[in-house]
Amino acid sequence: MSVVADHLSWGVKRKAIVKDVSLRVTDGETLGLIGPNGSGKSSLLRLLAGLKRPDQGRVTIHGKDIAAIQRRALAQSVAFVQQNAATETSVSVRDVVRLGRTPHRSALSGWRAADQAAVDGALARVGMTHLQDQSWLTLSGGERQRVHIARALAQSPTVLFLDEPTNHLDIHHQIEILQTVRQLNVTSIVALHDLNLAAMFCDRIVVLKDGALVASGTPETVLTEDLIANVFRVAAAVSPSPHHGRPQIHFHTGV
Known part of the structure; x- marks a missing residue:
């Protein structure tokens, strides 16, 4: 395993931001973090990268507890691309x-x-x-x-963290950036807000809601109509894309 998080919790004052999150990321995998605004994606990403210290739990990268690794040594194997x-x-x-x-x-x-x-x-x-x-x-x-x-x-680096790298870019550049990330020979963990891009480019997806992990798995198993309705509070139809076979999400606007 490249990255392992065990029961991570973190908050500000009395507000819990990340709540008891555990996950595993294998070598060379692209893992997507998705969830509504305020779900804790960016905070979790920073905990995994060692930019924040958890209140509870721990993170290991290549079997080593990152809390025991000096920042310079950690930066020699871990890189972070901010939004x-x-x-x-x-x-x-x-x-x-x-x-x-x-x-x-x-x-x-x-x-x-x-x-x-x-x-x-x-x-x-x-x-x-x-x-x-x-x-x-x-x-x-x-x-x-x-x-x-x-x-x-x-x-x-052997592990690359990216916090919404496609935010505010047009669709051409969004696809271009994620294609670049996908082709890199590194383990990548990327926070995304676009569900269709997550479905296209991620091997597995972790879904957060109110700081807690509510689903984890392949895009096909995670991105269901029920989950989208429950987590994102929007009606959608999900079907395999005729172009790449992965889930394609069509949102119902009610218009």
């Missing part, structure tokens, strides 16, 4: 991606061939090599997300 990451600094695409090598370098170490190879490889994997000299400020939203994924890949 709508942005900067107003006029730096090049290459310089943004170079930041991913920080956990692997000491304050006195020079730029090594291994660092350059990691950056070049990351840019190539997200199809951004041809734009490496371009200013960050000139990029489209989809291109910026690909650069942030490249920066995460430059860390040489």
